[in-house]
Amino acid sequence: MLPFRMKTFLLTLLGVLSLHLARAQKQYDVLDWKANVSLNTALIQQMHQQYAGRRTALSQALASEAGVRAYRDSARARFRRVLGPMPAKTPLKATVTGTLARDGYRIEKVIYESTPRHRVTANLYLPAGAPGKLPGVLLFCGHEAESKATESYQKTAILFAQHGFVVFVIDPISQGERYQLVDAAGQPLTRGGTTEHTLLNSESALLGTGSVADELWDNVRGLDYLLTRPEVDAARIGALGNSGGATQTAYFIGFDERVKVASLCSYVATGERVLELTGASDGCVMVPGLGAARLDVADWPLMFAPQPLQILAGRFDFVDYNIIQDTYAELQQAYQRLGQPEKVSLFTYDDGHGISQPKREAAVQWFRRWLYNDNQPVAEGALATLKPEELWCTKTGQVATAFKDEVLLPRRNLAVAAELARQRKKNGPPQDLPAAIRRQLGLPAQLDAPVTVEWKGEASAKDNITLRKLIIRREGQVPLPALLALPAGEAPVSKVVLWLPEQGKRRLADSTALLHSYLRQNYAVLLADLRGLGETTDPEALNDKKFYNAEYRNALLALHLGQPLLGQRVVDVFMVLGFIGQEPRLKAAPVEVYATGRAALVAAHAAVLTPRLSRVWLGPGALTSFQQILAQPTARDWYSLVLPGVLRHYDLPDLTAALGPQRLLTTANP
Template sequence: MNFSVFPEPFERMVPDFLKNVGRSYHQKYALPQDKAEWLRWRHELRENFRKSLGEFPEEKCPLAPELLGVLEREGYRIERLIFQSRPDVYVTANIYMPTPPFSPPSTGGKGEGLPGVLVVHGHWAQARVDPAVQARCLGLVKLGYVVLAVDAFGSGERGTTPGVAEYHGSLLGAGLWPVGTPLLGLQVYDNIRALDYLCSRPEVNASLIGCTGASGGGNQTMYITAFDERIKVGIPVCSVGTFDAYIAARNCVCETLYRGITYAEEGDLLALVAPRALMVINATQDSHVFSVGEALKSVETAKFVYRLLDVEKNIKLVAVESGHGYNQTMREAMYGWFNFWLKDIGGGSPVAEPSSEPEDPGHLKCFPPIPPVDGGEREGGNRPAKVVPIVEFAYRRARELTAKYTLPNTQQEWLAQRQTLRNAIIEEVFGGFPAKTPLEAERREEGKMARWRKRLMIDDCRLSIEEQALNQQSTINNQQSSLPPCPLASSEEHLLMEKVVFTSEPGISIPAVVLRKRDGDFPKPASLFLHPEGKAAALSTPLAGELLRQGQVLMAIDLRNTGETKWTGDAMGDAKDHDSARASIWIGRPVLGQWVWDVIRALDYLVSRVDVDAKSIFCVGYKETGLAALFAAALDERIALVLTQEALYTYVAKPPFQNQPMGVMLPGILQYADLPQIAAMVAPRRACIVNGVSSDGMPVSQEVLTSAYQWTESVYRLLGVKENFQCPAGISLPCKDIPLLE
C-alpha cells in the first residue's frame, strides 16, 4: 500500500520552519538609544531572562559548607568541600587557595582579601576535576586568585550513578522541563550560591570576583555574569555565537534557554554585563555555532551598549588560532584580563602561565573511590543522598507539585478550574497557538497534484458527496493506490482513498490520507489517527481496520516531523528528536504543543467535509502521539471520544525518561497539571486510556494505571458521567468489550 502524499520526503520542512520562526523575532529587537532607555530596556530583558530560568527557591537556604579534605601544595592548597544550594541539594566543589592567603599588593590597593574566580566546566568527561579544567584553576591560584571550581548539576560527582561519568543533556536534562526547572536555570542558581560561598570566605575580597569557563562552561559564564552583578569580570570561552545559529543546530540541553530567541539575541544578554568587564574568547577552527564570525555579531551588539555607556574599552573579543577548548593561549589571555580588572596589573595583555602539574582527579573528588571488602575500588565512595542527581531532583519536585492538586467539590468549581488549566496550558506551557490561516487543503494523487487542484477552505467551501465521488479516482481495486487485504475489512469492499495536504500554519504542510467506504449513507462518524511513525503505521493498526469496516470515515495524518516530514538528522544519543525539540524550546513552542495545533487544524479540515458527522469525531493516538490526542481533546470539544494507547501515563518520573521523545517534555506542565488532570479536562466527553507506559517507556500494570487515573474518574463521577471514562487492559476486536467504541 502506498500512502505517500509528497513526491519525496519533505525532511527540510521542520528545520526550515524552526529557523524561520526564530528569525521572525529579529526585527522586534531594538537596542536602546540613550542611557534612560537603556535602563528600561535592561529591566525588561532581565525580567524575561529570569522567567526563562524557571523556578528559583523563594528564600536562600543556609550554605552549610562541609570541608571534606585538604591537599597541601607549595604556595597553595586545594580543599575538597560541599555546600548546600537548595534544601537538601549539595554541590561538590574544590577551593584553590593561595598560601599565605593574604597579600595586599596583589589586589592593587582595592581592599583586604584576594580576588576570587568562579570556574565552571563544560562537557569535560571528569567535570571540575578534569585535567583540562584543573589547568586554569592551577594557573589562577599561582597568580594569587582564590578559585572555586564546582560540578554542574548532573555532571562529575553529581551524576546518577556515583563515580560514573554521565552526559547531563538529551533526555536526562530534558526530564527537568516538566517540573519547571530547566537544567540551565539549575546551573545559574547553583552558580549564584557558589558566589555566595566564594564571597563568604574571609580570604576573598567580595568586590573582586570573576568567572570563566569554556564551551558549556562558557555559556554558564555568560548567563551567570549577565544575571549576577557581583561578578566584575566575565570571560566566556568557545561559547559565544548567536541564538540564530543555535536553532536547528546541535547543542546541549544545558545551553537551551526557554523562549530565549523570542525576546533577545545573544548579544543582548552580553549587553546585560555592561558596564562590567567582558572578554569573549573564540577559536578560529570551531563549529559554526561558536565561530568567530557568529561571536563577532553578538559582541558588536553588546559593544553598542558599552559605547552608549562610554565604556567600550570594557569589552573585548579575542580570536585564537585553534579548535574548540580552553588551551594555554586562551588561558594566558584570561590571566591578563583578570589581572587588569581585578588587580590593576598590566594593560590586559596575555600573561605567561605558571608551570603546574595536574592532580590525580581522584584526589580532588569529594567522595573518592574506596576499597570494598572484596578488593578493588568502588567509585563514588560514600556519596551521601544529599548530593542529588537530576533524576532524583526532578522526581522530588514532581511529587511536591502534584501533591498540591486539589479535586473540585462541585461542578461549578471544576468548570472554573478547567478554564484556568486551559488558559495556562495554551499560553504558559504551549507558548500560545498561532493565528488560524486558510487551510489551503489540496487533494493529491500518487504524490502529484490532481489536475483540477481543488482547494478546500474551511469557511467557504464544502464539497458535496457527489463532487467527492466524481473527483476521487482511487478505489480499493485500483492497483496504483490500492490497500492490501485487511483482516478486519473485506478486500471485496470498495474504498475511496484521498491524499490530502493542508496548511497547519505558514511553513508547515500536513500530509494526510482519508479512507471511507465508497457507498453508504453520509455523513458518518470520523476517526482521526495519529502514530509516531506516520499515517501509514496508523492505518495499519487493527483498530483502524475495525472502524473502517464499521463504516467510519478514517483520516490519518503525519504530524510535523513524523512520516513524510521526518527530519532524518534530528536524533542525538537517546533522543530521536533532539535537535527539533531543543530548537522548539528556544522559540517557546514545545513540539507537543505544535502537534496539538496540527490536530486542531486536522479537525478544521474534517468538519469541513460533508461526509463527516462533525458531532461524532474520534481521535486515537499511539505512543507519544497519544499525548497529542489527549491534549487536543482536552482543549477542543469537537473531539467526542479520545483514545490513547501505549502513551506516557504521568510526568512524575521515578526511573529516568527513556524511549520517549524529548518533544513531549513540556516546560512547567506539572506546575499546573499532570496527565490525569488533562484527561479529566475531556469530561463529560468520552476518554479511554489503554496500556499506559512509564517514564522509561515500559508498560505499567493495570493496577498502577487505574490508581493514577482515580483523579480523572472522580471528575467524571462529579459530572455524572462516570461511564464515559475507562482504563481498559487492552482492546479486543470487534470492540464490544469497550462500550465507548461500540
C-alpha cells in the same frame, strides 16, 4: 561458499524486494517534496522571525546610551522570567574535607549544599602567604568528565593563584563527583555529561525549572561560600569559564550582579546560527522560551555591560569566528555608548577550542588589569597538575555514594512533583482546564482558522479499497498529509474515524480488514500524519542519539520558540477538524479519534478543547501521568511530550476526569 551465480541471484532478489518495499511505502506518501525536513524548516523560519525582532530592537538600542541601558535591563528581566522560580537560600553547611600544600599555593577540598542535602564539590586555590584580602574568582568548567580536575582548568586556577587570586573551581551537575543519574553502585546510567544534562532538563522542565537554573543556583551558592572566606575581598569578584563553562559564566554574569570582571572562552556567539546549522545543544544550555523572549546567546554579555568583559577565541575553533567578531562589534558599540569602550576586549589566538596557555595568560592579565590595576603581561611557566582522584572532595569520588542522604536531582524532582500533586488535589480540579491547556501548549488564539485542501490523487490499498490523498493547509502552519477512505455512494457518513498512529498513516493503510469493517458501517476513515510523524518524520541522522530523542532538534527548537511540539500537533488536529467540517459527507458526523504513542496525548488535549471529538481512544502504552517521565528519567523520547511547568497547573488525570469514561477509552483494541 555460495557459487558466484547464486550470490548474484540472491543480491538481485534482495534489491528487487527492497525496491518493492520502498514503493509500497511510498504509495501512501502525499507530499511531493522532501517532507522529512518540513517541520524543521518551518521551525527555523519561525526562529528567524523571532530573532529579526530582536535584531531590530538591539539596533535601535545601540543608537543611544539610554537605549543600551534599557535593552540590558530588559534582557536581564526576561532572562529571570524564563528561568522560573529559584530556590530560597538555605544553610551552606560547607566543609573542607582536605588540604593539599603546593608550591606557592594550597588547594582546599570543599563541599557545600546549594539546597538541603544537594551537595556541590569544588576546589579552592589559595595563594600562600599573601597579605590582606585578595580578589576572588569563580572558574566554571566545560563538559569534560573530569570537570575541576581537567588539566587546562587546573592550570588556569594555578596561574590565577600564582598571580594573587583566590580561585573556586566548581563541579557542575553530571560531571566530576556529581553524577545524578546513577545505579546503586554510583555508576552513571548514561554516557554522562551532556546526556545527563539533557535528560535532567526534560524532567525538570515539567516543574518549571531546568538544568540551566540548577547549575546557576549551584554557582550562586558557590559565590556565597567564596564570600564567607576571610581571604576574599567581596568588592573584587570575577568569573570565567571555557566552552560549557563559558555558557555558565554568561548566565551567571547576567544574573548575579556581584561579579565585577569576566572572561568567556570558546563561547558560542549566537544561538540562532547554531540552532539552524547543528540543532539544539545539550540541556545545560537550552532554556524553554528563550526565543519567545527574544533572547539570544549574544545577550548575556550585553547584560554585563559596562563591567570589564573579555572574549577569548580560537581562530580555528568550531565556534564560528566570524560570528564572534560580529558579536564583539555589537559589544563595542554598547560599551562605547556607555562611555567605557576600554572595558570590552577580544583576544584571539591561532588555535582551536579550549582555554590554552595563551588564553590563560590573557585572562589573568585581564583580571589583574581590573582588580589590581596592573596591566603587565603574564607568562605561564611549568605547572604541575594532579590526578583527578587527588582532587576528590568525597571519599568515593561521587556524592551519590559518599552520602546516604544525598538528594540527587531525580529524587528532588519526584518530591517536588508529589508536593505539587498534593496542592492540586487540595485545590480541586482546575477551574478552567481548557485555558490552562491553551497556555501550556502555546496555542494560537484562533484554533478554528480556515483551512484549504489540495487533493493529490489516489492510493490503491489491497482488496479494492481506494484511499484519496490530500494535503490540509492553513496559513502559517506545516502542511498536513492525510488519506481518506469513504464508503460507497454520496450519502453523508454515519461517523468519521480519525486515526493518528505514531508511526504514521501507512501503519494503518494496509489494514484492509479494519478499513473494510469501518466502511461497511458507513464510516469514513481519515488517516493523518501529525507534523513530525509519518512521512514528515525528521531524519534519524540529524538527531544525535546521545540526547535520547528521535526528534530532539525539533522538540527543543519548538520549546525554544515557546510552542511545544505537543501543542503544535494539537493545532494539526484542529486543522483536520476544519477539513471535516467543510466536507459535505463528513461535516454532520461525529468524530472519533484513535491515537497511539506520541499522538495519544495530542488527542487527549485536543478533546478537552473541543466537543467535536466525540470519543478518544488512546493506544496501549499511552502516558497516564507526566510523573511517569520523572519516574523513568532515562527512557527515550520524553522531550516530545514536555510542557514547561505543566505540573504546576495540571496532570494527565485531570484530562481523564474532564473527558469522562464516555469520551475517553483506553481499551487494548478499538
